[in-house]
Amino acid sequence: KAGVTQTPRYLIKTRGQQVTLSCSPISGHRSVSWYQQTPGQGLQFLFEYFSETQRNKGNFPGRFSGRQFSNSRSEMNVSTLELGDSALYLCASSPGGGQRNTEAFFGQGTRLTVV
């Protein structure tokens, strides 16, 4: 089985721009979650999608948004980029549904640098 694929791997954007990151989960997985990792704040949960519906949302401003498509692929968008949005963005997939005690499978991440 192919793993979780995140594109692009690296991205450099200018303040004020917007960016879209993509995540393809493991085949058959219906839950996709996004995390932001920074040296100062550590790993923080952004949101989780299951069957195209946002199931959980972290404490991030409205500039951060996401969506999930019918094939379970997910995108997250950050508008009006700020320097503090520079981070490693990680996507994780899991079977979802009623299976609570399952591991999450992470992609390699997208390293976003805002200049």
Added chain:
Amino acid sequence: SQQGEEDPQALSIQEGENATMNCSYKTSINNLQWYRQNSGRGLVHLILIRSNEREKHSGRLRVTLDTSKKSSSLLITASRAADTASYFCATVILNNAGNMLTFGGGTRLMVKP
């Protein structure tokens, strides 16, 4: 915000020694998981322990969970240089509808050959 803290924040040992990392969390949980991360890459799942379990083993890994103290520990026995990485605990909060993970701050482990 993070669920809890891990200690130590950094640990340096010699190959062959055991490494112990501790994790504390704040709320009732469904399960607790440990992940490893190499050099800012993706996280790799190591082990999952359910809230009704007290100890679990996987190869050289041993995890304990004390729900009364809201704490967990990860023991890596006979460490190898390849174990050098950051280790994170993560919890799935009880009664949460999904699979949201709340991470601790991590422990940076260095194993010297």
